[in-house]
């Protein structure tokens with residue numbers, strides 16, 4: 001519990017041109033990206049993913065989380081910021097008897113979710129989760145809650161604590177040195193809260209977040 005651990009090591013290395021993004025980024029592009037609509041997921045790369053498609057990369061992450069947390073076959077898993085439900089689809093394939101749930105603020109992502117995951121997904125925001133206390137054995141949030149400004153982000157961390165009865169795992173935008181900080185500021189379109197890893201850890205302590213964590217680092 002409360003371990004800094006990378007469970008996304010199997011993700012393919014990203015190819016990010018930070019300077020190109022910084023040159024192309026305009027207030028209008030940021031405004032469009034922050035709507036988390038079609039343009040962010042499946043529009044031009046300038047506005048977000050440039051095509052958010054299932055490519056199987058989450059399969060290995062689901063397996064790693066299952067092994068690391070020793071999840072039971074009938075466990076309950078929540079993904080906050082689940083987008084089109086790729087990770088939950090892979091959990092369901094790996095453990096057909098598990099129950100999955102996902103929330104995302106994006107109506108577009110939920111509407112265009114994988115058909116296998118869609119029945120388990122809801123439009124909601126991370127700071128108010130529509131689930132009772134201690135509903136899930138594992139609560140996950142990958143690169144999502146940093147899209148909230150600090151007060152709702154604190155509420156979101158408390159919500160993770162509230163609905164988890166076991167493990168939780170989050171990743172957030174962070175840096176460890178000046179170069180990573182500069183790259184991150186060039187790169188991000190939507191994040192509202194970004195910090196040095198040291199300050200994130202202080203925030204986790206302040207809120208009483210007891211789960212595990214890792215970083216989105218622009219290195």
Ligand SMILES: C[S@@+](CC[C@H](N)C(=O)[O-])C[C@H]1O[C@@H](n2cnc3c(N)ncnc32)[C@H](O)[C@@H]1O
Nearest residue numbers: 036081083104105106124125126142143144147
């Ligand atoms: C960078 S994407 C990550 C999606 C997915 N977790 C992944 O790693 O592929 C960020 C996601 O957070 C969602 N999001 C943004 N603000 C949110 C909020 N307040 N509550 C829940 N989801 C939010 C966006 O719609 C988007 O799906």
